[in-house]
Amino acid sequence: MNIVTIGGVTVGLAILIHHLTTWWPGAKKLTKDPAGHAAALAPFLLAWAYGVLAILTVGGLIGWIADTTLWISNWLxxxxxxxxxGGTTGTAAGRGTYLPLTQTGTAVVLLLTVLLLAAAKKSQYGSSLKAGAWCGICLGTSAGVAGLAAVPLAQSANWLGSQAYGIFA
Incomplete structure (x- = not known):
């Protein structure tokens, strides 16, 4: 697993700021139709959650792609x-411990990968989905709010996997 640098967190925050700025409809429009505007933000947020789970996947092709994406983002x-x-670089404060994904939790991440790839290809929100996943990968191992979100997301994936595969077992 790659360690996130200050540069990687900066890339993740830049993606987040760019997306929120281009999404922002204005206070007046937002108060008129909050649900509609929140729905427009949902694809990015769901893909962000996927990106956090993907960076927690420690092996396989999905883990390698997430680690490579983080490495490139760190470098950029x-x-x-x-x-x-004219600044300096360094390792960002990362989470001390990681909640591992269980066998069924990693199966959920694989299924979410299939869902995300299909949705990015067919949906009008393809660019939002890609940006959200990239942002989640960059921020998923940081010590801030995004790092704290990793624990409940991993627990949710583990629980969902145990429930779904418990039915079929």
Whole structure:
């Protein structure tokens, strides 16, 4: 598993800020139709949750893709910090312990991967889904709010897997 750097967190936050800024309908429109505007944000948030789960997957092709995405994001963010604004790089504060996904929890992540790939290809929200997953991968192992979200997401995937596969076992 890759460690997230300050540059990787910066890339994740930049994706989040960009998406929220382009989504923001304005206070007046938001108060008129809050459910409709929240629904427009839902694909990004659901894909973000998937990205967090994907970075918690420690093996296999999905884990390798998530780790590679984080590595590239770390590199891009570090380059932007050093060459773009004259800053420095370093390891961001990461979560000390990770809640492992169970066997059925990883099966849920695999099924969610199939769902996300199909939805990104067929849906009008393809770019939001891709950006959300990328953002979740970048922020999923950070120590902040995103890192804290990893625990309930992993617990939910583990529970869902045990329930779903308990029916079929």
């Amino acid at each position: 963010g570090d380059v932007a910090l050093v060459w773009g604004v």
